[in-house]
Amino acid sequence: MKKKNKAELWIAFAAIALIYVAVAILEQTMDNNHIIFTVLKKGAIYSLVAVSMNLLNGFTGLFSLGQAGFMLIGAYTYSIFTMPTAVKLTESVYKYYEAAVKFDTGIFVGLICAGLAAALFAALIGLPVLRLKSDYLAIASLGFAEIIRAIFQWDVLGPVTNGANVMRNYLDLTDVKIPFTDIPFPPTLYVFLAAGVCIALIVLLINSSYGRAFKAIRDDEVAAEAMGINLFKHKEMSFVISSFFAGVSGALLAMYQYTVQAAQFKAAMTYELLLIVVIGGIGSISGSCIASFLYIAASEWWLRGLDMGKFLGIDAPNLFRSGFRRFVFSIIIMMIVLFFSRGLMGDREISFAGLIRRFNRRQTAGATKGGGIDG
Amino acid sequence: MAENVLRLENVTMQFGGVVAVNNLSLEVNKGEIVALIGPNGAGKTTAFNCVTGIYDPTNGMISFDGKTIVANHPRGKMKKLYAGENAKRYTGVRTVDPTPDQVTKLGIARTFQNIRLWKSMTVFDNVLTAKHMRARQNVFSATLRLTYQEEKRMREETAALLEEQNLLQYASDLAVSLPYGLQRRLEIARALATEPKLLLLDEPAAGMNPQETQELGEFIVQIKNKYQLTVFMIEHHMDLVMQFSDRIYVIDFGRLISHGTPAVVQADPKVINAYLGVSE
Numbered sequence: 001m002k003k004k005n006k007a008e009l010w011i012a013f014a015a016i017a018l019i020y021v022a023v024a025i026l027e028q029t030m031d032n033n034h035i036i037f038t039v040l041k042k043g044a045i046y047s048l049v050a051v052s053m054n055l056l057n058g059f060t061g062l063f064s065l066g067q068a069g070f071m072l073i074g075a076y077t078y079s080i081f082t083m084p085t086a087v088k089l090t091e092s093v094y095k096y097y098e099a100a101v102k103f104d105t106g107i108f109v110g111l112i113c114a115g116l117a118a119a120l121f122a123a124l125i126g127l128p129v130l131r132l133k134s135d136y137l138a139i140a141s142l143g144f145a146e147i148i149r150a151i152f153q154w155d156v157l158g159p160v161t162n163g164a165n166v167m168r169n170y171l172d173l174t175d176v177k178i179p180f181t182d183i184p185f186p187p188t189l190y191v192f193l194a195a196g197v198c199i200a201l202i203v204l205l206i207n208s209s210y211g212r213a214f215k216a217i218r219d220d221e222v223a224a225e226a227m228g229i230n231l232f233k234h235k236e237m238s239f240v241i242s243s244f245f246a247g248v249s250g251a252l253l254a255m256y257q258y259t260v261q262a263a264q265f266k267a268a269m270t271y272e273l274l275l276i277v278v279i280g281g282i283g284s285i286s287g288s289c290i291a292s293f294l295y296i297a298a299s300e301w302w303l304r305g306l307d308m309g310k311f312l313g314i315d316a317p318n319l320f321r322s323g324f325r326r327f328v329f330s331i332i333i334m335m336i337v338l339f340f341s342r343g344l345m346g347d348r349e350i351s352f353a354g355l356i357r358r359f360n361r362r363q364t365a366g367a368t369k370g371g372g373i374d375g
Numbered sequence: 376m377a378e379n380v381l382r383l384e385n386v387t388m389q390f391g392g393v394v395a396v397n398n399l400s401l402e403v404n405k406g407e408i409v410a411l412i413g414p415n416g417a418g419k420t421t422a423f424n425c426v427t428g429i430y431d432p433t434n435g436m437i438s439f440d441g442k443t444i445v446a447n448h449p450r451g452k453m454k455k456l457y458a459g460e461n462a463k464r465y466t467g468v469r470t471v472d473p474t475p476d477q478v479t480k481l482g483i484a485r486t487f488q489n490i491r492l493w494k495s496m497t498v499f500d501n502v503l504t505a506k507h508m509r510a511r512q513n514v515f516s517a518t519l520r521l522t523y524q525e526e527k528r529m530r531e532e533t534a535a536l537l538e539e540q541n542l543l544q545y546a547s548d549l550a551v552s553l554p555y556g557l558q559r560r561l562e563i564a565r566a567l568a569t570e571p572k573l574l575l576l577d578e579p580a581a582g583m584n585p586q587e588t589q590e591l592g593e594f595i596v597q598i599k600n601k602y603q604l605t606v607f608m609i610e611h612h613m614d615l616v617m618q619f620s621d622r623i624y625v626i627d628f629g630r631l632i633s634h635g636t637p638a639v640v641q642a643d644p645k646v647i648n649a650y651l652g653v654s655e
C-alpha cells in the first residue's frame with residue numbers, strides 16, 4: 001500500500017513536469033499574443049490565490065472574504081518596491097505627489113515583501129477576531145478589504161500609493177531575465193514557476209503535522225482543542241499563511257497586468273475566487289487549480305463570442321451582445337453548483353489510480369448490466 | 376498517604392440560574408481508577424468540562440499534580456446571580472482559567488460522551504494528529520520537511536499504539552466508518568497519544584453489550600498499568616463501575632451524595648434513593 005502511494009507520487013510529479021514542458025514548448029512555438037497565454041498566466045495566478053483561499057476555507061474551516069484586499073496589498077507593495085527610483089522621481093507615475101519611497105528592489109525581494117505585507121495585515125486582523133469563539137472572520141475580512149481599498153486611494157497616502165491613479169513602470173513580466181544573463185525569461189513559464197513553487201509549499205504544509213492540525217480544527221474544534229491543539233495559534237497561522245500567498249498572487253497579477261489600480265480589487269473579485277474554490281471542490285488543491293483555468297478560459301476565451309456577436313459560428317448580433325456572456329456564465333455556474341454540489345473534485349485530489357478505478361468500474365458496471373441473473 | 380493527582384475543591388458551575396455542579400469536592404489518587412456516577416443530568420459531564428478547561432467554573436479550585444490549574448470566584452454578573460455555596464471563600468484567590476489545550480499539555484486527556492472523532496480523517500491520522508501537540512518542530516521545519524525524523528517518530532508511535540489496540544488493520548479507513556465500539560476504543564487511543572498522566576473517560580461503555588463492557592474494563596486496567604495512568608471515569612454500567620473502580624463518587628443534582636469503595640456506595644440508602652427517584 002505504501003509502495004502504491006509512492007508510485008502515485010511519481011506519476012503526479014511526472015504529470016506536473018510534463019505540464020511545465022508543454023507550457024515551455026508552447027511558448028517557444030506559438031504566437032505569444034494568442035489568447036491562450038492570457039488564460040495560462042491568469043489561470044496560474046488565480047490558481048495560487050484559490051489554493052491559498054482553500055487552505056483557509058477548505059482545510060482550516062475558517063471563512064474569510066478578504067482575498068481581494070490582501071491581493072491589493074500585495075500588488076501595491078510589489079509595485080511600490082520594484083518601481084525604479086528614477087521613475088518615481090520623474091513625473092511619469094507620481095504626477096500629483098512627490099514619491100515618498102525612495103528606494104527600489106528586485107523582483108524576488110518585491111514578491112516576498114508583497115507576501116509579508118499582506119501577512120502582516122492578516123496577523124493584525126486575526127489578533128482580535130480569531131480569539132473569539134464564533135466566526136466573525138468573514139465579516140471582519142470583508143470589511144477590511146473594502147476599507148483598505150478606500151485607504152489606498154486616499155489623497156493623504158498619495159506620496160506612497162499614488163492616490164487613485166494608476167501604478168505603472170514597475171518591474172513586470174518583461175523585466176524577468178534568466179539569471180546571470182540578459183535574456184528575457186519566458187513570461188508564461190515564469191508565472192507557472194512562481195505560482196507552482198508557492199502551491200507546492202502550500203501542499204507540503206497541508207500534508208504536514210500542521211496541516212493535520214488545521215483539518216482537526218475544521219472537523220471538530222472542541223476535540224482539536226481537547227487534544228492539545230491551540231486554536232488561536234493555528235487559526236492565526238493558517239490565516240497569515242493564506243494571506244501571504246494571496247499577497248504574492250496580487251504581486252504576480254500586477255506583474256502580468258503592467259499596470260495596477262486599487263479600484264480593481266473589489267469584493268466581486270473575492271466572490272469570483274470563492275466561486276472557483278467551490279466549483280473546484282472545497283478541500284481539493286487540484287480542484288482549485290483545474291477550476292481556475294476553466295473559469296479563466298471560459299470567461300476570457302471560450303465565451304467571448306457571446307459578447308461579440310458571433311458564437312460557435314452562429315451570427316446573432318442582436319442576441320450576442322455585450323453582457324450576454326455574463327448571463328450565460330451565471331447559468332453555467334448555477335448548473336455546476338446545483339448538480340455538482342460538492343464541486344468538480346469534492347474534497348479529493350486528482351489521481352491516476354482513481355481515474356483508472358473509475359474507468360474500470362464503468363466497464364464492470366456495463367458488464368453486469370449485460371450479464372443478467374447472477375449479479 | 377496516597378499522592379493525589381486531581382483535586383476538586385468546592386467546585387460550582389452555574390449556567391444562568393441553573394447550578395449544574397454544586398460545591399463538588401473530590402480527589403483522585405495516583406494509580407487509581409475512580410468512577411463518577413449519578414442519574415442523567417446530575418452534572419457529571421459538566422464536572423469533567425470544568426477540569427478540562429472547556430468551562431470556567433463559577434467558583435472553586437481544581438489542582439492537578441499539586442498545582443492549581445483552575446481557580447475562580449463569582450465575578451461580574453455572577454456576583455449577584457450566584458446561587459451556589461462558599462460565595463466568599465475564593466474571592467482572595469487569583470483566578471486561573473486555562474484553555475483546554477493547556478490542560479491537555481499538562482497531562483490530562485479525555486474522551487467524549489458523544490464521540491468526537493475527526494470525521495474526514497483516517498483512523499491513523501486521528502491518532503497521529505493527537506501527537507502534534509508534543510512534536511518538536513515549527514511550521515517552517517515541518518513544511519520544508521527538515522524535521523522529517525520527528526514525523527517519522529510520530530508515525531511509528533502511532534502505528535505501535537494502533538497495533539496494541541488491535542486497530543492497525545483499520546488504519547487507512549475513515550474513523551467514522553468503524554463500528555461504534557471501536558470508535559470508542561479509537562477515542563481512547565487518541566487520548567493516549569497525547570501522553571497523559573490522567574485519563575478522563577466520559578461513559579466509555581455507552582452503547583456496548585455486556586461482553587464488550589467487560590472487555591473494556593479489562594482493557595482500561597491494562598492501559599492503566601502499562602502507561603502508569605490514573606483513570607477517572609463517568610459510567611452508567613454498574614457492573615463495570617463496581618468491578619473495576621477502586622472508589623466511587625456519586626452526585627445528584629450537582630451535589631456529592633456519597634463516596635467510598637464500591638461496597639460502601641452500593642449499600643448507601645442515599646444512592647439507592649437517588650437512582651430509584653429517577654426511573655432508570
Ligand SMILES: Nc1ncnc2c1ncn2[C@@H]1O[C@H](COP(=O)(O)OP(=O)(O)OP(=O)(O)O)[C@@H](O)[C@H]1O
Nearest residue numbers: 390393395413414415416417418419420421422488
Ligand atoms: N452549557 C450549558 N448551558 C446551560 N446548561 C447546561 C450546560 N451544560 C450543561 N447544562 C445543564 O447542566 C446539567 C448537567 O448536565 P450534564 O451534561 O453535566 O449531566 P450528566 O450528568 O453528564 O448527564 P448524562 O448522564 O445525561 O450525561 C443539565 O441540567 C444540563 O442541562
Ligand SMILES: [Mg+2]
Nearest residue numbers: 419420421488
Ligand atoms: Mg454526561
